[in-house]
Amino acid sequence: MEIRRGGAADAPVMMAMLDGAVAWLAAHGRSGQWGSEPWSEDPRRVERIAGIARDDEIWVAEVDGRPAGVMAVSPRPPSYIDAIDEPELYITLLVTDRAFAGHGVGGALIGKAKDEARAKGVGLLRVDCYGGGGGRLVEYYRRNGFEPVAEFKVGDWPGRLLSQRVGPQASRGHM
Known part of the structure; x- marks a missing residue:
């Protein structure tokens, strides 16, 4: 797996992965997270992803040259999240192509976020x-070193805010 710097040109890849995730979640009775309609059919979501791709730092994990x-x-x-009084790096989007689910792609990208924060x-x-769905996603992030720090709602959507400390102190002894 290679992780490359991305950008605005990756918005269609991001949208396709989100559409795939929505279809998979809906097929498994878990439409509470993102609904059951493709993101690409909602102009607000399309603009949100275009804005993230344009304004945020994008990292793309590829397996054999294919975005994963x-x-x-x-x-x-x-x-919708309160700012804090210290520098931070905030993961605004993390999505894996369903074809690569369970292959450590998300964990590798989180590792890249830790490296970028340290750098x-x-x-x-x-x-x-x-934060719904029996807490499955919260537990995923916990397995990747995050701790829940707050609950919030955006409309009726239940969210969880999680954080972890990174840096030389946090990485000592964890080779």
């Missing part, structure tokens, strides 16, 4: 996710 996952990071959280001298990495 995409992550976006930003020095600030999205508008920038930032000691805090945060992410938010869907």
Whole structure:
């Protein structure tokens, strides 16, 4: 697996992965996270992804030259999350192509976010996710080193904010 820097040109790849994730979630009775309609059919979501691809730092995981996952990071959280009084790196998007589910793509991208935070001298990495669905996504992030710090709602959508400390102190003894 290779992780390359991405950008605005990767918005269609991001949208296709999100559409695939929505279809998979809906097929498994889990439409609470993102609904059951493709993201590409909702102009607000299309614009949101175009904005993330344009404004955030994009990283694309590729397997044999094929996009397997995409992550976006930003020095600030999205508008529905309160800013904090210390530098941070915020994961604004993390999605894996369903063909690569269970192959460690998401974990590799989270590892890249940790590396980027360290390189920038930032000691805090945060992410938010869907808090419903029996907490499956929250547990995924916990397995990847995050701890839940707050619950929130966007309309009726239940979210969880998670964080982890990164940096030389946090990485000692974890080779």
